[in-house]
Amino acid sequence: MRAGVLSKDEVIEFLNENFINTWVPNCELGRIQSLREPIAKRREREGKSFDTSHPLAQAIIRGWKTGSKKGSPVDCLVMSSAFELMGRQMVNDLEKDSKRRELREHAYYLAFLQEALEGKQPGLGNLILTSENSSQSVLDAFRTPTCGRHDYTIAMIDATAFENGGTLTIDIEVGRGNSDGTFILVNGDTELPTTEGIPQEDLLGWVWSESGETGQITHRFDRGQFFKLGAIGHSNEGEASVNAFVAQISVGPADS
Template identity: 35%
Template sequence: MRAGPLSDSEVIETLNEKFVNTWVLLRELPELISGAKGEIPSLVAKKMRQHYTDSVDILALTPDAEVIMHQPESALPYRNPSQAYLTVLKHSVAAFEGRRTRVGKRSKLDRNPISLGTALMEVLHVYGTFCTDTPDDTVVRIDTTPFESGGILHIEIQVGVGKSAGTFELFHADTELPLKEDTDAALDGAWNVSPGSMGHIFHNFSRGQCFKLVATGADAQTANAFLARVSVVPHS
């Protein structure tokens, strides 16, 4: 992280202006959870343990210690990790500010990120070539046109317990697939989500439009299921 995203000036500026930053070693969590450093550190440490999946985990929490974003560092795309990390940070801020205007600064938020969003759809699907016939079999079409003034699109993705990790990328509906080599047209994504884990995609859009979510497996010969829950927090 230090040689990548944390060396980017815009990332550093965003972290300093919008977040209270800290880091914790996994071996320190039991002491913090016990309350040795106080009630708030104990609550934050519990959230960290609940969401721990990788050697370097990135979490964004509200002042009430509710998780808005969880992104394993190893799942950032290798092509431009700094930009991906910056996107995750900005959408975390937008998600929190969008909810805060609706429930008040002191209100307790639900455990589900962007829980006050309007549910659009819930899709159970499969990625992996041996069980699909065409690339479109791993495409989920998302219609946000009812939200004329835009909003924050949230896609919560639960990956099944099969052997293959999944990468999920959001595109404009008219993006032609498959992409040409070295083309990066994805708007946002959740990359390399491991089996049995959950990923989140946040995308801020200014007007209602259609998108498509494309799911691919780390192992093209191995199938796995995923459940995608799609919701929108509309702009005021």
């Protein structure tokens, strides 16, 4: 990025006027599994440590798990002064995203930064729903819990374009693998616990779907917002298992 959009004067000026800018190598936070052991040995040898509990480090780690789960060597994360995520742009998607909006890369990157400052949370939703494109599908897989930890597969749903609200409908079809699935819907900023159940007051909707079966979640909302769909597997066989699912996600009128 330094030789691309970050070399443009107008981008540099906008960043310096509106942001505190820093670089944090993902490998230092343990994102690259193959480098964890060599880095740990280097720190031990040099007598240095890296505090991954720092709010900045924790915000970066949350950024990895938010929005698209595709890999990218560099993430541009926009955060508030309270370390809340405001936007995410993956360098691998920069060219594709700019072409989709018919902008040059530096102009698209500027638009991304401006939208983050305006609270539009660009890049934090896997599925962006609008009145022109009100239905999308996601194909993914869920896993049964391992070592007592709930490992949710998460899809972020961006319905901020529906300023006056609507009805969110999620039609789910589960594959024919060995595990059933539980699907839950919560607000976009709700954290899904890894070791216990979800508080009832956080649930917007949920459905249990057995292997090879279908299910549906509906939720009426009165203003545009982000939602989070979590999926986790259940099996009686005692071994970890994986199953696929397809979710068709759409927004219709509130009175539908």
